[in-house]
Structure formats: structure tokens, C-alpha cells
Amino acid sequence: IQGADLVGHIMAVGPGVDAARVGQKVTCDPYFRDPGDETGLESNAFLGSERDGSFAQFTVVPAENTYQIPEDTGLSDEAIATLPCSGGTAMNMLLMAGVKAGDRVLVTGASGGVGSFLVQIAKHLGAVVVAVASASKHAALLELGADACVDRAAEDHATPALAALGEAQFTVVADVVGGDRFSECLSVLGRGGRYVTAGAIAGPIVELDLRTLYLKSLEFFGSSAYRRDTFPGLMQILAEGGLKPAVTSVRPLSEIHEAQAAFLEKSHVGSLILVPPKVEDAD
The missing domain is CATH 3.40.50.720 (NAD(P)-binding Rossmann-like Domain)
Structure with missing residues (x-):
């Protein structure tokens, strides 16, 4: 399943993860690294490539890759979803x-x-x-x-x-x-x-x-795989109010072909957003 950008709520946690995290609204560092890989350059896997991604209602990622979104950003979920990639x-x-x-x-x-x-x-x-x-x-x-x-x-x-x-x-x-x-x-x-x-x-x-x-x-x-300090640094700038993600359009995931055609026209500024259907709306 493709999709490297996401924002959503934690629905469940695995062993060793604080259960209080359930319900948090989070986004995700899309690069996954082995614990012993200090730089993260040798072992990285990518959300939507080596792991199922965000073109779905649910996905599973390591807890350390998730970052709680500050409550006072004033940004929509669609805007925050442009952060990971x-x-x-x-x-x-x-x-x-x-x-x-x-x-x-x-x-x-x-x-x-x-x-x-x-x-x-x-x-x-x-x-x-x-x-x-x-x-x-x-x-x-x-x-x-x-x-x-x-x-x-x-x-x-x-x-x-x-x-x-x-x-x-x-x-x-x-x-x-x-x-x-x-x-x-x-x-x-x-x-x-x-x-x-x-x-x-x-x-x-x-x-x-x-x-x-x-x-x-x-x-x-x-630059390809992220340094370990990249996503924490990005989230710090978000918390400081330093980001205004540019969102040109928001479409349902079912209109991915139209979004790709619009992307190729190169008339937009920033990102084109795709939103998966809600669970109750999915076939």
C-alpha cells in the first residue's frame, strides 16, 4: 500500500508502548531504522514502500516514528499531512x-x-x-x-x-x-x-x-534518508509557528488519477492532498 504522508489518531498500541498514547493525533517520520543503526543510513525502510503506507484507513508504524501534533498550530489535518515527505x-x-x-x-x-x-x-x-x-x-x-x-x-x-x-x-x-x-x-x-x-x-x-x-x-x-534529528527539528519549527504548508487542493483518494494529472500541469504551489474514505464510507 503506497502513501508516505499521514496524519491520524492512534487507535491501538503494542507491547511496551504507553497506553495513554491511544487517541493522540499524530504524524509520522516516514523512514524506519534498525535500533543499532546509529546514522539511520544503512537500514532505512520507507512508509509506502517497504512498509504499507497511508493510502488506507489504518497503518502500523513503530511508536518512535510517531509525533504528537501540538494542539495550537491552527493548521488543518490536510496541511499537517504534507509534513512527512x-x-x-x-x-x-x-x-x-x-x-x-x-x-x-x-x-x-x-x-x-x-x-x-x-x-x-x-x-x-x-x-x-x-x-x-x-x-x-x-x-x-x-x-x-x-x-x-x-x-x-x-x-x-x-x-x-x-x-x-x-x-x-x-x-x-x-x-x-x-x-x-x-x-x-x-x-x-x-x-x-x-x-x-x-x-x-x-x-x-x-x-x-x-x-x-x-x-x-x-x-x-x-539528501535522501533522514537524519535522526530531522523530524524532531521539523516538529519543533511547527510548534514555534514557523510552518504554513501550502495546500493547493484536497481530493478523495478515489480521485488520485485527477490529482496526478493536475500535478503534471505544474500550475500548483505546494502540495495536492488525497484523503482516504472514512471507515464507515469504505466499501
Whole structure:
């Protein structure tokens, strides 16, 4: 059963889990790790892949992967359901790149699920954020916290991105696009800059001049499985009011094909939500 994002209530617990947890509203870290795997990089399994996921009324996950949702977030269940995959991926990328207050971060693919969280989380951490996205989505990204935006349709991204910083160079590029723009991403990084990626929607094969890497003393990070501190960090930002998940539409799970077609149109900002039927409504 697929589905990596969820929000729901604990209906039952297994041996060794506090029975008081029954009834808690929770979301879930979608990566599952063996207890002895300190980094979590060797043993990880993923919700909806190696384990049955959230395209159902019920699922079973390790208690340590569940996180109680604060009562005062002001967010809908549909909004919180965007956290596990998109929010977690963004948080993991920024932790790996060591983003902190004062950093200058360029976010590519900024209007997508991961990209919109990259903008918000980097801003919450105290960075200056420049977002690359279609011009029609700039207003939404500025509302989410971007300091400036660059039109993805422009032939040259580097010049307007650097101009937005007053010609200073970026300290971090958070890239989920890849493809032909990879070299341009590296060109805007200053010495000691960090490049982190978790996707390649424009193509996984890129051209790298190794002299750019070593002469600028750049650091590269590839992000997939979450660090053990990723989801706790994400939930802390949620509790601090630092997240406003962008939800474009909410559909029943039965309309998954329509949702996928809408996703491919790339006219949305953030996430498209699917809701399984209630138990009493299920066939």
C-alpha cells in the first residue's frame, strides 16, 4: 500500500508502548531504522514502500516514528499531512547543509512541495532566501517568506539572483531541479559554499568542472534518508509557528488519477492532498 504522508489518531498500541498514547493525533517520520543503526543510513525502510503506507484507513508504524501534533498550530489535518515527505525532505536538506542565521540561500524548484518548505524553513532559521519559480507563483512564495524571486523562464538565473543579494554571493544552494542549470547553481556560490540536492526533476546527469569544486572549496551534500534529528527539528519549527504548508487542493483518494494529472500541469504551489474514505464510507 503506497502513501508516505499521514496524519491520524492512534487507535491501538503494542507491547511496551504507553497506553495513554491511544487517541493522540499524530504524524509520522516516514523512514524506519534498525535500533543499532546509529546514522539511520544503512537500514532505512520507507512508509509506502517497504512498509504499507497511508493510502488506507489504518497503518502500523513503530511508536518512535510517531509525533504528537501540538494542539495550537491552527493548521488543518490536510496541511499537517504534507509534513512527512515534503517538509521532512526540506528539513533534512537544510540540516545537512548546516543552514543557519545569516546564510544566503538559493532555492530552486521553490513552488513545489519540497521547495515551498525549503523557503519557509530556511527563513525560519534566519537565512536570506531567494526562490526560483514561475513568475505566476512569486506572490505565493513571497507570502511564504522568500525575500526575492527569480523567474524560472529567464535565460539567466544567476544575474537576477545575485542582484537580489546586492551582488553578494550565496552561501547555500538547495537544489531539487538539477539538469542544465547545475553549473549555474555553482556559479552563484561563494568560496566555501554548500550545495545540497534531493532531486533532479530537470535531469540527473549534470556537467561539473572539478576546478569549480576545489578552487572554490565547495561542499556537496546528497539528501535522501533522514537524519535522526530531522523530524524532531521539523516538529519543533511547527510548534514555534514557523510552518504554513501550502495546500493547493484536497481530493478523495478515489480521485488520485485527477490529482496526478493536475500535478503534471505544474500550475500548483505546494502540495495536492488525497484523503482516504472514512471507515464507515469504505466499501
